[in-house]
Amino acid sequence: MEQVTLLLTASTDVTMDEDRRLLSPGAVAVRGNEIVAVGPEAEITQAYQADETIRCDESLIIPGLINTHVHMPMSLLRGLADDLRLDVWLYGYILPVEKRFVNPEFCYLGTLLAAAEQIRSGVTCFADMYYFEEDVAWAAVQAGMRAICGETLMKFPSPDADSYDDSLAYCREFLEHFRDHELIVAAPAPHSVYMTTPELLAEVVRMAGEFDVPVVTHVSETKLEVTEWLKAYNMPPVVWMEEQGILEAKVIAAHCVHVDEREIGILAKRGVGVAHNPTSNLKLASGIAPVAQMLAAGVNVGIGTDGCASNNNLDMFEEIHLSALLPKVQMKNPVAVPASEAMTMATIMGAKALHMDHLIGSIEPGKRADLTVVEMNNAHMVPRFDTTGQNVYSQLVYAARSNDVAHVIINGKVVLRDRQLLTIDEDAVLEEARQLGQRINRFFVQRETNLLDKLIAIGGLKQQETFEIQVKGHVPSVETVEEGLKSPDIRIVRQTVRDQYDTYFIFDEASLGRIRYREDAVTTEGDTESPIYSLTLTEPAKEAEYEDCVVLTRARYTAPANRSLRFYREYFQASSEKEVVKHRRRWRIRYKGMNFAINVDKVTRPEQESFFAEIKSRTWSKEDALRKASLLSELLKIIGASTDDLILHEYVDLV
């Protein structure tokens, strides 16, 4: 008899191998982290002798379930805010709490909490995307789980990086730390095409190629993002991604709710793994992904729970259930995505979607020993039939629940035995999570009704670029500037004349930021347009003064203002107000391949003698901001501004 480390016997092995073999009764032999044999129970128990045997009567052994999309640490935000419109939910709850609470400890604790829940629902491998991903990875290692850990990259500042340049640096270091790790694949995770920039995406693809790791991202989750992409690029996101070369990487694309036939063809051809998140897509009203169509086209579609902020649990059995149910009503066809296909998505096809099917996803000799044991002796699983050859999948997909999972083995190691977690001190994790929950709760209960909340309530909020460079200088006249702009280095993109009437709401508590109500009466090349009314919240800035300019780093939010100034005055209840009125001539220009705005302003309230020339630019990238800043003194010279008494602040701060 050959010696192995672990032997499992059960009513049925559901192998999910190419022939979808069912072995009843069946057994699995494991040596170290590897499956060495799968077969009829009698055969295996005769051939192998094990250090440890787990007898699983009235149970099924299935491949460990694969959660192809999750934000593990968000388990700590479970039930914080639900049934809200997207802007209220995101700007009112999720972003403020992430800004305030998300740190390495949060991510470690949240991952352990999520791992406890995941293991209990039979998951052995997950693909994550969050911040401080190195801490997510270490918590996964502690829990004994296999994972793709995707470090989030965005153009916005995030809890773990002030700019995407910082994120990229963090990410590279993270990928180096986890190169060739037994359980963890560290990966870059650009949030989505619309939350990143083409430059950032290109850098990500280079990095993923260099380390031979996948790229985790969100694709076409909402109708809106697709519509906006079509408007901006005249092509849908997946087509754009292919054109940009992003699909050269091993991409794992979460959602793909709004993809058309052509895009589905590209996903199949490029071997993109799709993570389908049915509960999240329902809960946020995103839509129902075309799963049946993607499967028919040969796309590898796995199943994901998404994060707790949009689910609110991480129950893979619920997701598998929905993955079989939703296509039926969507296709008006009761045989669409039968149970066996949903189980395929949760196991071997999920492994393919993660580009890991050489290691996991089925019970086969040579693969890693990631196994889940599902009991069949609870009331909701009785009786059982074998009438169609499909009954066992039916039982797993339509009747089973997470709580039927009795044992879980990952990489040959038992991590759940008789529903007891062996790698996580669950009581301690739950207690810490409860306490953190209470702290977060107090934060929301105690916080002043803040300006952002009030702006959110008005609706239509958008976040603007984070980095801002600006400088002002005195100019003798408009003509001086016009003359300067004739320089061959400068290309004028657009010019306008504007009368801008700004009212600033100022608050004693400076950390609140301030609100600007602007009436912007624009004349473009002679044609006067209707005035544009807007509200802008600027939070206090971090300033860095450079030779001739200031680089500001701050959060800015704008929203359309469709009510009267009187209304906003009463609504925001500021400590004081300031007025700034100016006549502005504006040129949008390109200079050395970069975009700038040149304004020549005559400020009439409070009345200022001279003309000011202002050079401004905004960007999502700190490096980009510094590159632009370095060009400012050249530009000032070109437009004939005096560099003796430069003004580095805004008009309202001069008053």
Added chain:
Amino acid sequence: MEQVTLLLTASTDVTMDEDRRLLSPGAVAVRGNEIVAVGPEAEITQAYQADETIRCDESLIIPGLINTHVHMPMSLLRGLADDLRLDVWLYGYILPVEKRFVNPEFCYLGTLLAAAEQIRSGVTCFADMYYFEEDVAWAAVQAGMRAICGETLMKFPSPDADSYDDSLAYCREFLEHFRDHELIVAAPAPHSVYMTTPELLAEVVRMAGEFDVPVVTHVSETKLEVTEWLKAYNMPPVVWMEEQGILEAKVIAAHCVHVDEREIGILAKRGVGVAHNPTSNLKLASGIAPVAQMLAAGVNVGIGTDGCASNNNLDMFEEIHLSALLPKVQMKNPVAVPASEAMTMATIMGAKALHMDHLIGSIEPGKRADLTVVEMNNAHMVPRFDTTGQNVYSQLVYAARSNDVAHVIINGKVVLRDRQLLTIDEDAVLEEARQLGQRINRFFVQRETNLLDKLIAIGGLKQQETFEIQVKGHVPSVETVEEGLKSPDIRIVRQTVRDQYDTYFIFDEASLGRIRYREDAVTTEGDTESPIYSLTLTEPAKEAEYEDCVVLTRARYTAPANRSLRFYREYFQASSEKEVVKHRRRWRIRYKGMNFAINVDKVTRPEQESFFAEIKSRTWSKEDALRKASLLSELLKIIGASTDDLILHEYVDLV
């Protein structure tokens, strides 16, 4: 201190009363079967002293969940056959197994199995519809559950009745037995408008009024049934039901997937309770019911699991979850049916839908003590927040699972304590269910590939009337009959001339029935139509000979035959074949308010000398069949047929 029988304390009482009060920490005092007090824990524990106290730390007390639509005994068919087209599923599996296995013992056992599962998922009251409903009721009493038990009434023969007349008699007796029962409301349950007849429905409404009980039925589950109703009556089912006076009863309408705005208005106005069954509607690809619209119109919408054959578990938490999720994607609105509204549907509004809100559905003094305790200390329920006032509903609807239910009290009695069932010997029930499951399984494995299966595989199968009366007599000529038909008592509805070419496939194993392949070449009032090709399976009949006729009771199924006789010959592989060819003149007539067909046949193969006159009628009702049979000798006389040598069999049996 006042003495009570039971006192519960918990982190929060979720009362679901009119003010949706949340009491944290809260307590509930129960005396006998009634709630006597609900309030803050300190207040209640000071005022009441209890025989028994259950402390539920880190738990919620909620009103017992109400499952507004289920077929309890079908728990025994869980996973028998899934992911099949409706006709294959119904005619290939469900009907054969019901015909063979459904008896009082089956219904009692299946109800206990379903009750075990239901109680474990926090359900305290259900509305059932099945056969042998008296046994369902007694099993519910055994389990200590509250229930509306609906005895199924259909025009088809059912496992507990050969005809609907028998069903009605059974139903009346059942209603009498359970008049004023503490836990059970016995009710008539006409399956649906399309599976019953207007006469049957009228009788049901009378009976429900007499006993003051609700009427349980299915309404507009599929698009097809609505389309067919529109074709037949030029109005949708709910409008037709109102016109027929059916909505005068306290109706509980399951499904209502395909109801239009006008119908929703009628459901609201008439106080019809709707049972929404999200999983079943997805799984059978029926559609998504317009829940948000029904709620907006003021319809009382409860939640149901439907039976195990279309679900496959009876997990109310899953159904509540989907009741909140599906409307969001359906309405493209993430705030549609928020968690609190889904909980309302599962409790107080469910009680209203069952016309029982005076007794159950909320935790209020004076109501019955039906209570469910949900634990909040499992990984998937941590942490908890109180940021929006809605978090507790969020936790219950989006995160909780059946297995979080720790205790259940029904009618003041503890039926589940610490997840132990106190009223059901669960091990014994599961073991019996397993054994029965094995018997059913053997039946399917062993049964010969039968004719019905083969007919199903061809598609388009329909079941025909069960009762058939027929008689044949010799007539001297067609003219004799034509003369007779001039009688003032007879109204000719339609007349045709037909050449019928029948091939019968006969099987040695007589119990299989036989298949007729017919080419029916019809000429109506001079116009020749294209021939109609059909296949008819007739199963062996029970015959009852009356004075001048035979009443046959048998299953008949027809399907269009769109392939060649050669194909069917090879396909059915009969033991032998018989041919019958005849030239037929047919009159459809009304006589004394009843429909009959009169055929005058010249049989040319095998050649017969004389003309035969045949009188035939089919019906769903046995009483109707007997009434018609009593008119046959009169009719024979009128058409001049000899009553000396009547022939009571079919031509094929004469050969």
